Amino acid sequence: MEREEVMKKSKLLLALLVLCLMLPASLATAYQNPRPLSNEWPTYGSGDPYILKYKGVYYLYVSTKDSEIGIKAWSSTDLVNWTYAGLVATDPITKAAYAPEVIYWNGYFYMYTSPGGGGHYVLRSESPTGPFTIQTPNKGLTIDGHVFIDDDGQWYFYRAAHGQMVAHRMSDPYTFGPGFNTGATVNGGWTEGATVVKRNGKYYMTYTGNHVHSPAYRVDYAVSDNPLTGFVPVQNQNPVLISTEGPTIGLGHNGLVTGPDLDSMYMFYHDWKGYTPEGWPIRSINMDRVAWNGDKMIVLGPTTTSQPDPALPAFQDRFNRTAIGSSWTNVNGGTWGIYNQELMWQDTLGTTTAYKQITNAATASNYTAEFHAKQMARGTSASPRYGATFSYVDENNYGVAMLSSKNNRLETNIVIGGVSQGWVNAALPAGYDYSKWHNIRVEKSGNTFKIYVDNMLKVTRSANLGGGKVGYLTEDTHADFAYVAFSNQAGGSSDWDAYKPIPGKIEAVHYMSGGEGVGYHDLTPANLGGQYRSDAVDIRVNPEGGYNVGWNQTGEWLKYRVNVAAAGAYDVTFRMATTMNGVGIRLWDGATALTGVVSIPNTGGWDAWRSITVTNIPMTQGLRELRVEFVTGEADFASMEFHTHAAVPSLTDNFNDNNSDGWKRWEGNWSVSGGQYHSAGGTFAKTTFGNDNWANYTVEADIRMNEAGGDAGIIVRGTNPADGLERAQGNADFLQGYYAYIKTDGVYLGKQNYNWSNLAGFTTPLAINTWHKMKVVVNGTNIKVYVNDMTTPKLDYNDYSPTAFTHGKIGLRTAYKNTSFDNVILYP
Template sequence: MFKKFKVLLVLMIVCLALPSSLAYAYQNPKTLSNEWPTYGSGDPYVLKFKGVYYLYVSTKDSETGIKAWSSTDLVNWTYVGLVATDPLTKGAYAPEVIYWNGYFYMYTSPGGGGHYVLRSESPTGPFTIQTPNKGLTIDGHVFIDDDGQWYFYRAEHGQIIAHRMSDPYTFGPGVNTGASINGGWTEGATVIKRNGKYFMTYTGNHVHSPAYRVDYAVSNNPLTGFVPATNQNPVLISTEGPTIGLGHNSLVTGPDLDSLYMFYHDWRGYTPEGWPIRSTNMDRVVWNGDKMIVLGPTATFQPDPAQPDFQDRFNRTTIGSSWSNVNGGNWGIYNQELMWQNSMGATTWYKQVTNASTATNYTAEFHTKQMARGTSASPKYGVTFSYIDENNYGVALLSSKYNRVETNFVVNGVSQGWVNADLPAGFDYSKWHNIRVEKAGTEFKIYVDHMLKVTRSANLAGGKVGYLTEDTHADFAYVAFSNKVGGSSAWDAYKPVPGKIEAVHYMSGGEGVAYHDTTPENIGGQYRKDGVDIRVNPEGGYNVGWNQSGEWLKYRVNVASTGAYDVTFRMATTMNGVQIRLWDGTTDLTGIVSVPNTGGWDAWRSITVHNVPLTQGPRELRVEFVTGEADFASMEFHHHVAVPHLTDNFNDNNSDGWKRWEGNWSVSNGQYHSAGGTFAKTTFGNDNWANYTVEADIKMNEAGGDAGLIIRGKNPANGLERGQGNADFMQGYYAYIKTDGVYLGKQNYSWSNLTGVATPLAINTWHRMKVTVNGTNIKVYVGDMNVPKIDYNDYSPTAFTHGKVGLRTAHKSTSFDNFTLYP
């Protein structure tokens, strides 16, 4: 055991005292009512339909039926019962549901024994079996592209397989997408399309491993060419702490129509009967260009998902004062769930528009279906937006006669011309369909059933939204708009601290409120359209550039608990004497922080400031550029934990405080032994230790393999568990010796050789190794404790700045002694 100091681990339960303007109701993990007993809620999938969310989870292996819950806010869930009860749904794995043309199609793999397709006319069932067993492995997922083409994705060893579909029941040949978790078992795919690119999240390792995690990959093709996001992966992981074994996610748009949320499960071990226990979790996803960032995993209270700025579910008996009629028509409310208009026979555009108006940029969502079509030349129905008056508005109308969506804008009384887009063959206008409008500047994107159909420009501002008909009897359901678009809701979201914040995600509000910038325009012309200067970052996404003396940027954060934190700024500059400072209101948190000349505007460096006091709850932090000029990419917060001075000489023949992850470890004769024959690691300490020196005596008992010290290790797991056979189940650095030299590498659930130096080292001889980490510099000493064998700077975007210590071997019998750690 450690002789000089004892390490006390304190579990802090956070009770947030927050302003009433913010709702903080959810905390991971989430326990749902009526979960499967001793099983919980694994493989969560969330469908949004007409403004209501439906959550489906896997079925306990011994039970039959599929359970579901509903919600309007993603926080409060109501159990809706068994949505499928067919005997074939016994142990139904990972049920996913997609809506198309009036039907809800469910894909599930009962007991993992091939896939079945079920169908219902309601998201709450009853879902009935439509196909024989289609075979194929588990975790089916369906994605529909903008052209209406369907794709089916499923799990496989070392890859995610995709199939082009000819209809909801028929799968073509399988294709390797390129997405993989390090060549091991890969499952749980989810695909979304964003700005013309396809993003796939997926999960790997055994579902009951703490190292179950989420990666993502990007492609220009929905079938092939998915390239893992190396600098971002794993995008979600936690192997220790309150939630572990995180994975099998789904992605869903939040109530504000703009935010994106990741639902995933954690793993809590087994019941005495041997059943796995899992729970549902939810965290926010934000974007910086093509960089997907999960603001988690979190286990403290977080802000509830934001609601839209306007929404109407028509849950009343009359249309009411929130709407205004334009040009007449016979309008009404049916069953307190929808609005209708049934006057036909004329070519008049009958409209109902909201009295509420959008901002200049917004997202709007509408739901509509045709009840009857007239005999005029062009009967149609649909939506209006940016409506100011009859001389200024936009429309997106569905035409069952011509099977298309028709769009037009009128600006100052002048028609901008009709632009139409065909809809898929067999499009059933008598069923509910979704129309979505995204407006950013003068650009409008118009989606039908999540398919991007029209992109065009018009010189219109914001305005009212509404429904209209021409010679058509139509029904209209849930409508909403949000004054956010294209992910801009991330700017004002309260990002969790500890956590990482992208520099471009400063608040909205403009000059003097969200930022101070000495130039009125965005010099770089990228990402945002205000006065802050933003450019493309070669490390991915965008960064804030051209930051001058006296300029500042403000960020919203949600601090988990009051205390000290370390803050790591990602900066680049060619100037000497650059200084920055971090503020909370009028409180100077850091004092003057010097930023070194990094040698180039694309030569990024991580600069960590330690022991910064932060106050619990929602805060607005301000980054000030005091002197000089520097580019700014991100800042990351860790709890500040002082590094103790401790030793362990193992003379008491135990390894108290060390956690063994794999391999064969033992203590005897006052030494800590790894038996060799495979890879092995053991760790000690705190994930939030930053700068320190660690030393140990190492004796190689055989010629092959390697042995050494773990530095800044986090998220370790057993790489041999459940047949994984992966030596790199950890994030951190490994300084090690072999008979031919001294080496340094990096693990991030993959392996990267960093550097090494050749020097002969004898077996059966004690070698003293010392490693000092300070900022992003790593010095490795062997034998000579004054001159390092390795002096390495990790300037990469995946540099590790905090983590615990440990010992590691790979296929080498090794003895360790006289372990020492000090600040």
């Protein structure tokens, strides 16, 4: 029996191994949304996620269930595997603690939370896992507080309001100045959950609206040159994250965090699953990658299929051992050791010799490195200091970034060929406590070095110094050193090799790295546009936002990494511009042509962008490398977007069975009687039918306006519908799609993208209490609208905008008009 049991176990293990080998490559080290956590609040889950990174470890904080006291936290080193850290705050004030956020400064962790949404308290701890204790009375300021610290050390506090996000300048962690309207708003309604990051001198704010219990809870973003005011919502991209139907809905209240590779960025957010027995929201944590194309932020999601785990650094050391070991080399001596398997120290004082520990591992030419250090004691020399060395080749070629408590500043120097390139220093905020842990970050792209202290950009300098080793050093200082890491990525370059999810959108400039013959083939020796990337691919500024690949010639190609959710047929839409006739491109997966030669029309100008869709192409599941080949002619290339292919059926609904099976009602008062589908009017109302992935089709309907006011018509290419009336949101445009409609004075076409845009109109009298036949034909980005005359369209409109909708279901809509519909017909 014992031998038989062993044999059974061996067979089971073999079967599991075979199963793993059969799984798509994307599942090798992958996560999948939504992501349950251990020890979540029972029946409540986890919502309003906030991630703090401290000394190479991530800490996740979430809202507290309304009936409970205490704030829970989890820790992770990779953003995937989370360990429950327990209750980090237990004060009775923390009952129903909403959206706790934690920021580290000068040895302390400050937590901001609004229990029950009734105003903010500030808590403090000396550890990210608590205990956090109350430091202030109720400060008010609504809910969802967020703190951002600028490069000059100035603190800002952001919080929710109706119709705006409000910002306050802070004089210390507990004191808030007057509020400013930032300009960020989700369609003028309740706006909450701000997160602010600074990138290349601009401030980016993500924020959420309009109600946490709505499937239409969604994320927008805005950009400003000022942390207090002037935030402009990015209309061509908002909502940047939304899903009202499917596996996850009600997505929002996000946080942004740098990935383990020190370069990538991830968005954490929650989805909404319904209600607890008490009526509180049930939520789960989700994570998707953020990619950047210049000043354009793209969320690679929402995803609900397996995605590759966040990349780890090329090198990292947590000093979790008893000896420094052979992976480091000492330079110039000093007394070095390991303490408590968590840090490295050097304690020799009395000399200005630069004692160094240098890694054996070396960076590539471009890299990002992260260091952590604190001062234990300083000597009496003129310049005691401690910190990091980078691009270290030898004692004649290296850079240093050092903290000087004596001068309260960051001091940097670069040495090339034994010659100092000059010390460049930057003051640090008053009251800086050097006996506490501080973070130094070095980003190197080309010859430019950006040096940060505690996420504040303090020094930018140029030098002709390549990559090299990294390490720690002291001069007349006893210092401790903790987590150190580097990645061979900088400035968002990791986006180029990230596997982009399909379905999804891929920026043309995000072709793979590796150079000529690997990531691309280009016939010119240099980047003719001189933008974004430093290889031979020609890139220029795109007036629609970000950058695009230009000057693409016959025989050139670009390669992209993708993660295909499932095997099957897909549609792809290319965003192109050209002044030439006869341009053709082709899409490949390895040696397999996914398309024939796709004809790209003459768009009439290099900035006259058009969207060209190819349908029903076969794709293989998993991690793939797609190649876009320029077969003939020349064209500029901005992006390609993939949808799951869905064949459009031929169907008719005359409602003679007196039901509306298959139609989903969102707002208004709909009913079926007398073989007709009725909207009672009095408000806006919509009902939808079909598949989000339908592309080109014709839909017809008979429409009778039963009163003079308002409008009524047909929805085409509709996605993400939601009830705009629930929870007092009062938004008529909870949909992404087109609305062709009639009024008593004519025929009109508009576009809904959680806002409204008028597109076209045709004036003609149309009687009430009379049946009018409407037909809408969508093909590519062309929309034709026929009313009564089925031969000549009243409207013939081309949506050339970057937000053109190419796929979606059909629907019926009314706005303040009692209307009857009949004989809805759909065909490809």
